[in-house]
Amino acid sequence: MRHTLxxxxxxxxxxxxxxxxxxxxxxxxxxxxxxxxxxDPGISRITLVVEGDEKVIExxxxxxxxxxxxxxxxxITNEKIVERQLLLLKVAADTAIRMExxxxxxxFRCRIVDIGKRSLIVEATGDEEKIEAIIRSLxxxxxxxxxxxxxxxxxxGTK
Amino acid sequence: MNGAQYLIKFxxxxxxxxxxxxxxxxxxxxxxxxGKSTLKHVLARHEQGAVHAADGYARVTGKPGVxxxxxxxxxxxxxxxxxxxxxxxxxxxxxxxxVGLADIGRDSFQEADIMGITMPITKHSYMVKDIELLxxxxxxxxxxxTTGRPxxxxxxxxxxxxxxxxxFSATTHNITTRKGPRKNGLEEQISKVLxxxxxxxxxxxxxGGGIIASRAWEQLEEFxxxxxxPVVTTLMGKGAIPDKNTNVLGMVGMHGIPAANLALNSCDLxxxxxxxxxxRVTGKPxNFLFDTTIVHVDIDPAELCKNVNTEIPVVCDxxxxxxxxxxxFKKEKQTFQLDEWLSQINEFxxxxxxxxxxxxxxKPQYVIEETARIAGEKAVVVTDVGQHQMFVxxxxxxxxIRNFVTSGGxxxxxxxxxxxxxxxxxxxxxxxxxxxxxxxxxxxxxxLATIAxxxxxxxxxxxxxxxxxxxxxxxxxxxxxxxxQTIFTYNPDFIRLAEAYGITALRISEPEExxxxxxxxxxxxxxxxxxxxxxxxxxxxxxxxPGGGPHEMLGRWQGETHISRIG
Numbered sequence: 001m002r003h004t005l006x007x008x009x010x011x012x013x014x015x016x017x018x019x020x021x022x023x024x025x026x027x028x029x030x031x032x033x034x035x036x037x038x039x040d041p042g043i044s045r046i047t048l049v050v051e052g053d054e055k056v057i058e059x060x061x062x063x064x065x066x067x068x069x070x071x072x073x074x075x076i077t078n079e080k081i082v083e084r085q086l087l088l089l090k091v092a093a094d095t096a097i098r099m100e101x102x103x104x105x106x107x108f109r110c111r112i113v114d115i116g117k118r119s120l121i122v123e124a125t126g127d128e129e130k131i132e133a134i135i136r137s138l139x140x141x142x143x144x145x146x147x148x149x150x151x152x153x154x155x156x157g158t159k
Numbered sequence: 160m161n162g163a164q165y166l167i168k169f170x171x172x173x174x175x176x177x178x179x180x181x182x183x184x185x186x187x188x189x190x191x192x193x194g195k196s197t198l199k200h201v202l203a204r205h206e207q208g209a210v211h212a213a214d215g216y217a218r219v220t221g222k223p224g225v226x227x228x229x230x231x232x233x234x235x236x237x238x239x240x241x242x243x244x245x246x247x248x249x250x251x252x253x254x255x256x257x258v259g260l261a262d263i264g265r266d267s268f269q270e271a272d273i274m275g276i277t278m279p280i281t282k283h284s285y286m287v288k289d290i291e292l293l294x295x296x297x298x299x300x301x302x303x304x305t306t307g308r309p310x311x312x313x314x315x316x317x318x319x320x321x322x323x324x325x326x327f328s329a330t331t332h333n334i335t336t337r338k339g340p341r342k343n344g345l346e347e348q349i350s351k352v353l354x355x356x357x358x359x360x361x362x363x364x365x366x367g368g369g370i371i372a373s374r375a376w377e378q379l380e381e382f383x384x385x386x387x388x389p390v391v392t393t394l395m396g397k398g399a400i401p402d403k404n405t406n407v408l409g410m411v412g413m414h415g416i417p418a419a420n421l422a423l424n425s426c427d428l429x430x431x432x433x434x435x436x437x438x439r440v441t442g443k444p445x446n447f448l449f450d451t452t453i454v455h456v457d458i459d460p461a462e463l464c465k466n467v468n469t470e471i472p473v474v475c476d477x478x479x480x481x482x483x484x485x486x487x488f489k490k491e492k493q494t495f496q497l498d499e500w501l502s503q504i505n506e507f508x509x510x511x512x513x514x515x516x517x518x519x520x521x522k523p524q525y526v527i528e529e530t531a532r533i534a535g536e537k538a539v540v541v542t543d544v545g546q547h548q549m550f551v552x553x554x555x556x557x558x559x560i561r562n563f564v565t566s567g568g569x570x571x572x573x574x575x576x577x578x579x580x581x582x583x584x585x586x587x588x589x590x591x592x593x594x595x596x597x598x599x600x601x602x603x604x605x606x607l608a609t610i611a612x613x614x615x616x617x618x619x620x621x622x623x624x625x626x627x628x629x630x631x632x633x634x635x636x637x638x639x640x641x642x643x644q645t646i647f648t649y650n651p652d653f654i655r656l657a658e659a660y661g662i663t664a665l666r667i668s669e670p671e672e673x674x675x676x677x678x679x680x681x682x683x684x685x686x687x688x689x690x691x692x693x694x695x696x697x698x699x700x701x702x703x704x705p706g707g708g709p710h711e712m713l714g715r716w717q718g719e720t721h722i723s724r725i726g
Binding site for chain 2 (some may be wrong): 017055061067
């Protein structure tokens with residue numbers, strides 16, 4: 001099963017390689033990893049998606065907790081969360097089919113951020129399912145380049 | 160005050176007595192200050208020697224070992240020693256010089272990313288990039304190395320931080336305080352343990368190095384006396400309790416004492432304290448005691464359920480745990496009826512004693528047994544790695560506190576000689592015995608110079624079987640006697656080699672000579688190397704073949720002439 005971990009770490013050089021190194025050393029697989037500064041500039045948040053059973057995830061959390069720069073590890077897999085990925089996708093788009101692509105973009109409520117002679121760049125944010133759906137819908141037109149971030153996630157506020 | 164002066168003063172204030180190290184270009188400034196301080200520097204002949212010596216010192220004293228090395232090759236030479244200390248949870252602080260701040264990342268002369276290299280084998284590695292942070296980093300490094308589960312810490316310091324000057328009284332000392340073990344749920348776990356002990360008919364106590372790190376000897380003694388519970392130890396737990404204590408069955412694991420392994424296999428409750436269920440103890444972890452209730456106590460939560468699933472995991476310091484359990488026993492006036500269980504164990508001991516053939520040729524076990532008899536249980540015993548290490552674990556009864564120094568987790572050949580140096584500095588008034596092999600000793604033989612220079616009274620037993628005995632043994636048993644690269648067809652003359660360093664050397668070739676020469680060696684002042692020409696074909700038994708369980712021991716049992724599986 002895939003787990004989403006939110007890891008607060010000290011914002012220092014070398015922390016990311018340390019955390020990534022821990023995973024390779026102990027033989028855990030990272031599906032995705034996103035890191036960025038938080039509301040406190042001294043603290044970064046790493047959002048990790050890790051594949052593994054309960055036992056593996058428990059070990060991962062414990063090993064992370066042992067690291068000096070790690071402040072807190074939260075497994076938010078079963079929490080109510082807002083999760084987002086960012087996608088940039090360059091799709092082949094001759095004038096003849098531009099309208100069709102733009103309609104798809106409209107349906108998914110994403111944006112066109114660059115118009116080239118023979119291509120468009122589409123920007124999309126959403127959860128994994130939405131991102132996958134967009135890619136699937138645009139694939140028939142010919143994807144020239146694709147880049148996406150891993151997942152960032154935040155636990156929802158109490159209602 | 161400059162950075163080097165601050166660092167030296169820091170260690171002085173921490174009560175550090177010895178620095179084990181080796182100078183070089185990027186630590187010249189540091190050594191200049193060190194030479195004018197009250198700290199005593201032990202000059203090794205290789206950085207690996209320095210780090211193992213610091214490790215040995217830490218193990219026999221319980222205080223952190225400190226070592227210095229220069230940048231690049233000096234720092235990378237520490238790597239094996241740091242990994243060794245990491246796997247055995249030894250508090251160690253390694254200070255390495257680094258190229259100047261402006262030169263970092265340019266592949267400068269003698270530059271290596273030692274912080275990156277050592278990150279996976281330390282509790283933490285630091286690089287001081289701002290002199291203002293030096294006090295905080297040193298304080299935190301000390302704190303990390305010595306608290307919780309101890310371990311090595313590396314601090315990499317660019318040369319201009321040593322020479323830079325700053326008003327340290329004005330710098331901040333904010334450090335990250337270590338998170339202690341969580342205490343919530345502890346009481347509940349303790350009462351579960353009490354209940355499990357109450358229900359158990361065949362409880363067994365298994366002790367690891369955590370008992371020693373926690374200094375829990377007194378609590379342990381009380382616990383064992385009160386409960387009468389049989390005790391087994393891991394290799395790292397050896398010395399946690401005197402071997403002569405009648406409750407102690409000895410070491411478990413691949414080359415464990417047969418009765419200890421059989422008890423492990425037969426118990427219905429395993430109370431494992433400060434162990435990490437290494438593969439040398441468990442064999443295949445999935446098969447390990449799957450129908451036994453296991454209580455696992457460790458200060459490091461990541462050890463619980465890492466290798467073996469346990470019914471009752473307890474995150475706690477060993478000493479505090481034992482105290483809590485004793486309080487529980489006393490409150491309930493708990494009594495123990497273990498006679499049936501103890502007589503079963505007694506049967507194991509009678510039926511499967513440790514045997515070897517003392518006649519004809521000189522056996523390594525015989526040398527160790529005789530030395531133990533003559534030197535007594537209070538000697539500080541250091542080993543290298545291989546067959547001789549297992550023979551010492553099996554045949555040298557220990558009785559003192561922090562008296563056993565061995566490379567358990569990493570199994571580092573070449574550890575023994577420099578570790579004995581550290582032990583000799585840490586425990587200057589005691590007998591230091593080193594058992595090594597002709598393979599291991601040659602891996603850090605240069606440290607004979609350090610021993611000679613400091614006239615350290617180490618008695619160095621080189622059990623010379625002209626081969627790499629442990630691997631040779633595996634080749635004999637599991638590789639159809641194909642002895643690939645394990646037989647030393649050429650060895651130096653160890654007697655002349657020792658003498659070249661100015662060290663007294665003696666040789667034992669026949670069993671009859673052993674006693675006399677051991678007595679002579681132990682009565683000689685200063686270092687002595689005793690080369691023992693032992694039987695090449697001798698194997699360590701019992702042996703649990705890879706993947707086997709604790710009861711699946713191969714050995715030559717009482718009244719039998721051939722090697723067989725027990726039972």
